[in-house]
Amino acid sequence: NAGVTQTPKFQVLKTGQSMTLQCAQDMNHEYMSWYRQDPGMGLRLIHYSVGAGITDQGEVPNGYNVSRSTTEDFPLRLLSAAPSQTSVYFCASSYTKVSTNGGPGAQHFGDGTRLSIL
Amino acid sequence: QQQVKQSPQSLIVQKGGISIINCAYENTAFDYFPWYQQFPGKGPALLIAIRPDVSEKKEGRFTISFNKSAKQFSLHIMDSQPGDSATYFCAAPIPRAYKYIFGTGTRLKVLA
Numbered sequence: 482n483a484g485v486t487q488t489p490k491f492q493v494l495k496t497g498q499s500m501t502l503q504c505a506q507d508m509n510h511e512y513m514s515w516y517r518q519d520p521g522m523g524l525r526l527i528h529y530s531v532g533a534g535i536t537d538q539g540e541v542p543n544g545y546n547v548s549r550s551t552t553e554d555f556p557l558r559l560l561s562a563a564p565s566q567t568s569v570y571f572c573a574s575s576y577t578k579v580s581t582n583g584g585p586g587a588q589h590f591g592d593g594t595r596l597s598i599l
Numbered sequence: 600q601q602q603v604k605q606s607p608q609s610l611i612v613q614k615g616g617i618s619i620i621n622c623a624y625e626n627t628a629f630d631y632f633p634w635y636q637q638f639p640g641k642g643p644a645l646l647i648a649i650r651p652d653v654s655e656k657k658e659g660r661f662t663i664s665f666n667k668s669a670k671q672f673s674l675h676i677m678d679s680q681p682g683d684s685a686t687y688f689c690a691a692p693i694p695r696a697y698k699y700i701f702g703t704g705t706r707l708k709v710l711a
């Protein structure tokens with residue numbers, strides 16, 4: 482199994498350009514999510530999905546769009562890149578529930594996309 | 600109320616020493632507390648996790664201690680090795696909200 486695969490690994494964009502970060506998982510996980518990692522701020526949730534056709538906003542959704550047409554894929558779109566979106570982006574997946582209280586299970590992460598906006 | 604507060608931000612330990620990283624939370628509905636380990640250039644990977652119905656969980660040199668009344672949990676790395684040098688994150692899934700929150704991370708350096 483490949484786990485969670487992210488492409489590209491590195492990308493440089495100019496302000497105003499758009500692009501799509503790809504994420505695919507082969508573990509049949511219902512839950513998928515996107516995080517950005519910035520120094521001193523840990524991992525912040527951008528968007529997440531609990532299944533095909535269902536997406537919702539996380540902590541920092543502005544400037545990003547997502548869709549979930551299949552269980553396997555969860556692309557992240559930057560609509561008009563800004564320097565503040567320079568970051569490392571991680572995609573993660575998991576089973577949806579781990580307890581009677583619900584909530585996503587242990588997250589399986591890809592190796593990230595390092596994005597620089599000039 | 601949905602935060603987990605992690606400390607210290609960075610930690611330097613001698614080889615063979617004990618590394619201790621702490622996290623505090625406010626939401627008593629949290630019921631699953633994983634720790635993640637991240638090496639440079641890689642994504643975080645699950646290291647060990649605990650539920651609040653136990654006070655301690657040990658896997659090899661890694662131990663989670665959980666204090667439910669104080670709403671705190673800690674990661675202890677016994678006999679720390681240079682290969683343990685990484686960034687460690689505590690985390691918690693928000694029940695029924697399908698959101699996962701992470702601490703801000705602790706960068707551990709183990710000196711040879």
